[in-house]
Amino acid sequence: MADIAAYPVPHATRMRPWHWLTLDAVAALLFVLPFGSREVRSPPYQNPWLSLLILGASMVFLARRRYPMTVCLLLTAATVTLGASPPPYDSYGPFAMMFVLYTVAATSSGRLATLASAVVFGAALVILADMHYPVSVLALSGITIGIVPSLIGSLVRQERLYRAETAAANAREIEAEVTSRMAEERLRIARELHDVVAHALSLITVQAGVAVFRRHEAEQMRATLTAIEETGRSAMVDMRQLLGVLRSDPATGSDADADSATDSDTPPSPDRAPIPDLPDLGTLVSQAARAGLRITLREEGERRAVPAAVGLAVYRIVQESLTNILRHARTTSASVLVRFEPDQVAVTVANPPPPDALPPAPAGPPGHGLRGMAERAALFGGTFSAGPAPDGGFTVAARFPA
Structure with missing residues (x-):
């Protein structure tokens, strides 16, 4: 404009x-x-x-x-x-x-x-x-x-009408494009909020449930409460980062409420925290492990740099998959496999079936997790699949062009 x-x-x-x-x-x-x-x-x-x-x-x-x-x-x-x-x-x-x-x-x-x-x-x-x-x-x-003045006037009128119709068509096209971009942005923000909040709340809920049974074990209780605090702080950092993007000035990229003068030695605020990427999967697995999950993280192929947006998408898919395991799967173990192929990056999150002594998890209301993961994969031209495994567990797999 x-x-x-x-x-x-x-x-x-x-x-x-x-x-x-x-x-x-x-x-x-x-x-x-x-x-x-x-x-x-x-x-x-x-x-x-x-x-x-x-x-x-x-x-x-x-x-x-x-x-x-x-x-x-x-x-x-x-x-x-x-x-x-x-x-x-x-x-x-x-x-x-x-x-x-x-x-x-x-x-x-x-x-x-x-x-x-x-x-x-x-x-x-x-x-x-x-x-x-x-x-x-x-x-x-x-x-x-x-007759000649009338013909000239009619030509001028047709030209004006054509310009007005062209301007109206351009305005409608711009409005449709803006509406589409706003819808895409709302969808992206909804995915980010869902992944951040659902994962953090699932970890906090599981850890709080464990803390109830450790009320007579001071050291274990302290460790569990510390994990809950760290999970909440991490969720707050992610939320502040997302809100910082929404509050930033599109023209300058600076926070609208921030002072114009900044000190180069001042550490970055949580609003400008680094975006999660593939190397942060280890931290994510550690957080889930504190909630009681035994997770194995493996990499296959030669690790190489991938676009930041693709790395964030892989991170969110793993995060949402672990959240679903904590909420729905009656199991305490899972595996995460990241495979670097010549032209693709593939991620697979799988959990085994629950032990025979445990009844199946009750069916809850349909959520937005799987749909959000599929949208992330489709956004980059990748593929996504999720469903029961042959052994009775559950597998989530996604591929992204590298």
Whole structure:
């Protein structure tokens, strides 16, 4: 939008109403200027009524933009009357009538333009009939006076309509694009909030449940409460980071509430904490281990750098998978496999079936975790699958182009 504002505004769009009124006044003055000469003002040629008619026609001409059809009919009648008058009043030209005809065609519908053109064309033939011109000259003059201005005005009107329709179509396209981007951004924020909050709350819930049974074991109770505190702080950092992105200034990338002057030695705030990536999977696994899960993290292939967005997507899929295991799976073990292939990065999170002594987990309301993981994979042109494993466990697998 800033690029559009940088273009110069066309000259016609900068014209003010008083500019157009001034131009019309100059044109009207040119129409009546010959009748202010000494010869016309002398008694043999002076006719106050016809002079008043010329003055009235000039005044009416100034209202042609507001009342084009009415002014066209009045000027046509005045021009015909002056054309039938004695000299020098019969020399009043049809130019004012032609100007108004153009205005009618440029601002009114096709029917009004056709009607005005027919009236002016007929008036031109009436005026020219007394001059004994040849038929060819009479017809050409009538077309020039009564049809050509109407055609030019119609072309101008069509051009204006086309520009207006093009501008409206562009506005609708921009609005649709903005709406689509806003929807995508809301979806992305919803995924981030779901993954961060669901994972943290699941860990806190499991750890709090363990702490209840360790109320007589001071050391174990302290360790569990410490893990709960660290999990809550980590969730707060993630939330502040996400909210920091929402509060940042798009133009400068700085926080809107932050001071303009910053110290280069000041450590980054939690709002600007690093985005989780593949190397942070170890920390994620450690957090889940404090909640009681025994997780094995393996890597296959030669590790290499991947785009930050892809690394974040892999991290969130692993995070959401571990959250689902804590919430739904009746098991205490899981495995995470990250495989680096020549052109892809694959991640697999699997958990074994629950022990035979445990009943299956009760079915809960459908959530947004699996759908969010599938959307993350599709966003980068990858693939995603999730479902029961042959041994009775559950497997989540995703692939991303590297």
